[in-house]
Amino acid sequence: MTIKITIKENSKLGQYFIKSMAEKKAWREAVASGNYIDYCKKNNLKFDTPVDFPDSPLSQA
């Protein structure tokens, strides 16, 4: 089974799709450049931590 979603041009879903892909690209570029912490701060992002692992010794991470 495959879930298939077709997005119509200029629809709300289309806008979301474009925004979502742009955010993913920005995130990937922020990580690639090593600036993802600044990216998180700038966009006020803190991701969820559903799995317990020790904190990084780098408090900035």
Added chain:
Amino acid sequence: MYNIVKGPSSGSYLFQTENGLLYVCRFQNCTREFSPVLGIYDIEVFEFDFTCHSLDAQNCAFKKFDKKVSATISYLLLKFFTNELRIIIYVCDTADGRHRERHKLFKIWFNNLEKQEDFTRIPMELDQENKDSGLAASAHGCIITRKDFPHPEVLQRELIDKAASIIGQKLVATNLANPTSST
């Protein structure tokens, strides 16, 4: 397998490879964006993704296959799925045209997942139409649950059957109100 640590300020999960790559993995709880019925059953839906960067600009390690990377991501996912009520949504971004490769790679990793037979992977295809040229863009992804997920009928009814309208309405409203709130 590599050691995983949690970034206390970003909430990302990080590991560094012996080839000098730093992998950054993130989970985003998007349960509230979907049907409120999911919450009644204590079902949690997370979007997951990961990417990496080289700690050395001259490093060509991106081209090297590293078995320990898939083992580490598998371990992270296995820990995530210790709760049988959790669901993962994984969507590959299309920005650089490499989403099919990422999708295939994730599928290979899923197939190599330890105890893979204990999980269900439902592929997703999102196609964006363009009235002039036909298909303008597409994205690939999947939904992953444990095989013993206790409420498959709720998953089917409240997430899979409603996927297009959920993404098209609730997430759009959230995303337009707060552009950084979801991916």
